[in-house]
Amino acid sequence: MESHEQLKQKINELEEEIRLYKRFVEHISFPFSYVDYELGKIIKKERNIPSPTVETIEKEKNKTSILQWNIDLQKDYPFEQVEQFLSPIFDLVSHHIVFVDAEGKITLCNLQAANDVGVNRDEMIGKHIRELLNIPDEQIMTLKTLRTKQPLYNCEVLDRYYGIINTRILYNEDGSIKRVISMFQSLNQIKEAEKLAIAGRIAAGIAHEIRNPLTTVRGYLQFLKEQLPKHIVTLIDQLLIPELDRANDIITDFLNVAKPSEVKAEWIGINEFIRHDLDLLLRSEALLHNVELSYHLDEKLQRYVVNIDKNQLLQVFINLFRNAIEAKTEKSLRVDIETKLHNNLVQIYVRDNGPGIPSTIIHHVFDPFFSTKPTGTGLGLSLSRKIIELHKGSMRVQSEFGNGSCFIIELPAYLKK
Numbered sequence: 435m436e437s438h439e440q441l442k443q444k445i446n447e448l449e450e451e452i453r454l455y456k457r458f459v460e461h462i463s464f465p466f467s468y469v470d471y472e473l474g475k476i477i478k479k480e481r482n483i484p485s486p487t488v489e490t491i492e493k494e495k496n497k498t499s500i501l502q503w504n505i506d507l508q509k510d511y512p513f514e515q516v517e518q519f520l521s522p523i524f525d526l527v528s529h530h531i532v533f534v535d536a537e538g539k540i541t542l543c544n545l546q547a548a549n550d551v552g553v554n555r556d557e558m559i560g561k562h563i564r565e566l567l568n569i570p571d572e573q574i575m576t577l578k579t580l581r582t583k584q585p586l587y588n589c590e591v592l593d594r595y596y597g598i599i600n601t602r603i604l605y606n607e608d609g610s611i612k613r614v615i616s617m618f619q620s621l622n623q624i625k626e627a628e629k630l631a632i633a634g635r636i637a638a639g640i641a642h643e644i645r646n647p648l649t650t651v652r653g654y655l656q657f658l659k660e661q662l663p664k665h666i667v668t669l670i671d672q673l674l675i676p677e678l679d680r681a682n683d684i685i686t687d688f689l690n691v692a693k694p695s696e697v698k699a700e701w702i703g704i705n706e707f708i709r710h711d712l713d714l715l716l717r718s719e720a721l722l723h724n725v726e727l728s729y730h731l732d733e734k735l736q737r738y739v740v741n742i743d744k745n746q747l748l749q750v751f752i753n754l755f756r757n758a759i760e761a762k763t764e765k766s767l768r769v770d771i772e773t774k775l776h777n778n779l780v781q782i783y784v785r786d787n788g789p790g791i792p793s794t795i796i797h798h799v800f801d802p803f804f805s806t807k808p809t810g811t812g813l814g815l816s817l818s819r820k821i822i823e824l825h826k827g828s829m830r831v832q833s834e835f836g837n838g839s840c841f842i843i844e845l846p847a848y849l850k851k
Contacts, residue, residue: 460484466503517542530618536611538562538577545777555777575599576616597621645685652678699741704773704780705731711744712751723759730772738847740780742825750818754841758786782843791833
């Protein structure tokens with residue numbers, strides 16, 4: 435049998451435990467109710483009232499206890515933790531989603547926004563939104579909402595981030611702004627799709643109207659060679675037939691832009707692909723044209739794979755490499771290929787020290803049929819970007835006239851199983 439002192443100690447421990455439970459409940463900010471039929475008790479707590487109430491009801495041993503709560507994510511939960519919860523969900527969204535606080539500082543930025551702008555998402559948190567967008571404050575619609583306290587509905591953006599933006603405001607209880615939420619839908623891909631659709635219609639018409647006559651003319655030239663003088667045969671072999679073949683290649687490029695061949699993808703490591711498959715092709719071209727070729731490959735990518743069609747990706751790199759060679763000036767050309775792991779993406783940088791691209795035309799380099807070369811068709815870069823997009827990736831260019839160019843390819847990266 436327990437002594438009086440032992441019973442007293444037990445009572446003290448139970449009282450302390452009850453005080454602990456009470457203090458815990460007082461710190462719960464959201465309203466809730468708990469019905470315990472076995473004990474015949476209901477405990478209820480209202481918002482902004484520290485102490486709960488306890489009611490007695492009739493005991494019913496066969497009924498299950500019921501817990502109900504009503505959480506308001508703005509009032510009852512630290513909003514920073516709400517943003518941490520939402521961040522991986524918003525990373526799945528293909529539009530740009532950015533939260534800023536009352537000072538315009540970024541508190542949430544999804545991967546799509548970070549990847550399209552070309553920054554590290556984690557480094558942007560806490561920085562002003564102007565550092566993300568790199569445009570004047572008066573052009574940033576999120577800041578406009580912050581200044582005017584007026585949300586934007588399907589507002590068209592006509593700067594270099596062409597698209598539609600919507601903004602909404604979350605307020606604190608005192609009426610001050612907690613967050614401005616902006617969602618930006620880029621229309622660049624739709625614009626590019628329209629261009630490619632036009633290219634497709636042109637390609638279909640050209641293929642139908644010109645390819646067959648070209649084949650006929652080429653065939654008759656081959657047939658007539660045996661009956662013509664030697665100097666005419668030389669003209670046919672060195673000029674006419676090569677020009678007909680070039681015209682036929684242009685038609686093929688048109689068709690590839692409109693409808694690229696089917697992707698036959700396989701899982702490979704991007705560094706291995708560059709070291710073995712790509713280097714085998716580029717090394718001979720580099721020696722032939724006296725180009726210094728170097729690689730800087732991120733070893734962290736050894737744990738990742740990409741799902742690509744090797745032949746199509748090789749075509750992209752060959753196009754970029756040959757473009758650099760064709761733009762070569764008197765100084766020796768250097769091409770550097772670098773890989774990085776960034777935001778669950780493989781980033782591939784193809785840099786050269788060539789003449790660069792003037793700012794007046796850099797936004798048109800991926801347009802179908804746009805070319806600065808006298809004999810160019812303007813389809814190489816357009817087709818290259820289409821191939822990358824078919825691999826669920828993206829391709830962009832950075833260049834400063836006189837200081838070389840850098841083409842950046844991004845592809846989804848997956849951890850090796």
